[in-house]
Amino acid sequence: MRFADIPGLENVKQKLYRTIESGKVAHAQLFAGTEGSANLSMAIAYAALLNCTNRKDGDSCGECPSCHKIGKSIHPDLHFVFPVSATKEKTGKEVISDSFIAEWREFIRQNPYGGPYEWSLEFGGENKQLNISREESRNIIKKLALKSFEGEYKVMIIWLAEYLHPSAANALLKLLEEPPGKTVFLLITYDHEQIISTILSRVQLLKIKSFSKEEVSNYLVDRYEINTDKAIQIANIASGDLNLAIKMIDEVEDDTHQLFQEWMRICFLNNHSKMVEWAENFSKTNKISQKGLFQYGLSILRESLLMQNGSEESINLTDSENKFVTNFSKTLDLAKLEKLYNLLNSGCYHLERNGNTKIIFLDTSLQITSTFRS
Numbered sequence: 249m250r251f252a253d254i255p256g257l258e259n260v261k262q263k264l265y266r267t268i269e270s271g272k273v274a275h276a277q278l279f280a281g282t283e284g285s286a287n288l289s290m291a292i293a294y295a296a297l298l299n300c301t302n303r304k305d306g307d308s309c310g311e312c313p314s315c316h317k318i319g320k321s322i323h324p325d326l327h328f329v330f331p332v333s334a335t336k337e338k339t340g341k342e343v344i345s346d347s348f349i350a351e352w353r354e355f356i357r358q359n360p361y362g363g364p365y366e367w368s369l370e371f372g373g374e375n376k377q378l379n380i381s382r383e384e385s386r387n388i389i390k391k392l393a394l395k396s397f398e399g400e401y402k403v404m405i406i407w408l409a410e411y412l413h414p415s416a417a418n419a420l421l422k423l424l425e426e427p428p429g430k431t432v433f434l435l436i437t438y439d440h441e442q443i444i445s446t447i448l449s450r451v452q453l454l455k456i457k458s459f460s461k462e463e464v465s466n467y468l469v470d471r472y473e474i475n476t477d478k479a480i481q482i483a484n485i486a487s488g489d490l491n492l493a494i495k496m497i498d499e500v501e502d503d504t505h506q507l508f509q510e511w512m513r514i515c516f517l518n519n520h521s522k523m524v525e526w527a528e529n530f531s532k533t534n535k536i537s538q539k540g541l542f543q544y545g546l547s548i549l550r551e552s553l554l555m556q557n558g559s560e561e562s563i564n565l566t567d568s569e570n571k572f573v574t575n576f577s578k579t580l581d582l583a584k585l586e587k588l589y590n591l592l593n594s595g596c597y598h599l600e601r602n603g604n605t606k607i608i609f610l611d612t613s614l615q616i617t618s619t620f621r622s
Contacts, residue, residue, distance in 0.1 A: 249292040249319060249360065251307045255463040255490075257286055260456060264294050265306045273298070273401075274452040276424045276433040278409070280440040281456030284489030289360040290456055291405050291434040292318065295326050298432065299399035314399055321353045325399035327391055328352060331364065331378035331411035332371065344384050361491040363438070364408060380412045385419040392423065392431055402431045409435040410442035417444050424450040458488030472497055477566045481505060484547035484565070485540050496540055504544050505569055511541075512576070515616040523613040531606040538605055542596040542612075549589040552577040556585065580620075587619050 251261040267273050279287040293308070296318040300308035308315050317323035329345045330352060338347050345352070351371040355362060362370075364378055388404060396402045406412075412420075424433060424447065435451055437443060459467075464483035467490065468474055474482075474497060481504055486493035514522045530538060551565060555577045565573060577585070595612040599605065 249289055249296060250310050250315075251290075251293045251297070252310075254286050254289050254293060255459060255467045257290070257456065257459075260290065260454070261293075262306060263454075264290075265297065265303075268297060268303070273432060275427050275431060276435070276451040278435045278437060278440060278443075278448070278451040278453050279456055280437050280453060282458055282489070283363045283438045284361055284486070284491035284493070285456050285458050286361070286490075287436045287438075287456045288356070288405075288407055291436055292321075292356070292360065294434065295323075295401075295403040295405065295432075298401045298403060299323065299325065321356060323399065324397035325402045327388075327402070327404045328407065329380060329384055329388060329404065330367070330407040331380050333368070333373045333376035333378050335372045337372075341383055343381065344387055346387065359491065359494060361494065363491055364411075366491070378408075378411055380406070380408075380416055382413055382415040382419060385416040388420065389423060392428055396430060400430060402428070404431070404433050406433065406435045409437050409447065410439050412443070412447070414444065417447050421446055421450065459490050460488065464488065464490055464493050468493060468497065480566055481544070481569075484551075484569075485543040487543065487547065495536055504541065505566070505572070507541060508545050508548065509572055511545075511613070512616070515613050516620050518617050518621065523610055523617075527606045527610040527613070530609045531604075535599070539596060539599050542592050542599060545592045546589060546596065548573060548576070549585055549592065552580070553582070553585050553589070556582050584619055584622070588616060591615050591619070 251265075254261075279291050281287040296308040296310075296315050297303060299314045299318065301312045301314055302309040310319070314323060318326055321328070328349070330348075332343055332345060332348055334340075334343050348371045352367075355367055355370045359366065367373075368376075368378065392402060392404060427433065433451070435443075435447075440448065440453065461480070461483040464486055465476070465479040468479040468482060469476055472494075482493050482496050485496060485504075511526065514526065530541075548569070551569075551573050555573060580588070591612055595608050598608050
């Protein structure tokens with residue numbers, strides 16, 4: 249993993265590179281970003297840069313022995329800690345990161361933008377509560393007490409530091425404050441406010457912003473070779489979450505725009521029988537498609553609100569979507585657009601919490617109709 253493999257975020261990459269060039273590498277850093285952002289991939293790329301023997305053009309070379317080993321997550325001076333849970337095969341003191349390292353390597357190879365849900369599926373956590381235990385902290389202390397094997401830096405990447413058990417977090421405080429020489433902690437979080445204050449006070453915070461729509465769509469086209477219109481459509485739905493965008497490649501239909509347009513037409517015409525029929529069909533689709541339709545609607549309404557405010561230059565849509573947004577935004581005032589946005593956002597919230605999909609869709613449809621007719 250190199251900086252070049254990560255879309256955008258040039259300012260962050262340059263900032264991290266300058267810390268090495270200036271010799272001012274902070275010994276404990278916290279990469280904070282939302283799920284689907286580049287915080288994990290950025291940490292791995294930074295670890296590669298720290299130990300690269302032939303840095304050039306603000307990046308690791310990707311060719312030296314150190315880069316090859318870090319690319320395969322087998323470098324002896326790169327350590328990973330991540331939340332795990334008991335499985336049928338592993339229980340008790342076996343429930344630590346080292347027991348799942350093979351699954352972890354496959355996980356970050358397949359999708360370094362994945363989240364805890366995908367990770368749990370990868371190692372067979374069976375929806376049990378993930379945790380970084382006190383036993384894990386003991387292993388961290390043991391590993392970092394040893395001298396580096398072949399790299400300039402020993403790097404400890406702790407993925408999802410908010411999952412640190414309080415006893416584990418407290419056990420690491422002294423080590424975070426005074427680590428051995430040439431040792432770098434890279435903590436990664438989706439929610440830094442959930443990390444205890446004594447940890448936060450010992451790390452340097454680096455905020456990783458979400459990807460732009462253009463960065464997501466370009467990544468999907470380049471990496472997965474999907475057509476540009478579908479990539480833009482997915483990027484509009486994902487709202488900067490590259491993990492979600494990747495999952496939606498095979499789930500989002502090419503006619504999502506037509507589906508949303510037809511849904512709005514049914515609501516506008518107050519066709520109750522069609523709404524019931526659509527609710528029935530909607531309940532039979534998978535969760536990603538259900539959430540995708542609502543999120544796509546949110547993206548269309550956001551663009552409509554921007555158009556209402558005269559910010560047309562910020563719109564990133566296909567030609568057919570742009571035509572729909574132009575006409576749609578003319579038929580509704582700002583108050584109605586805002587109400588529709590809140591309705592879809594509420595529907596998405598309840599879908600995420602496993603509400604009854606048929607009721608959610610039908611209730612949202614009826615309220616959209618009411619908004620159109622008010």
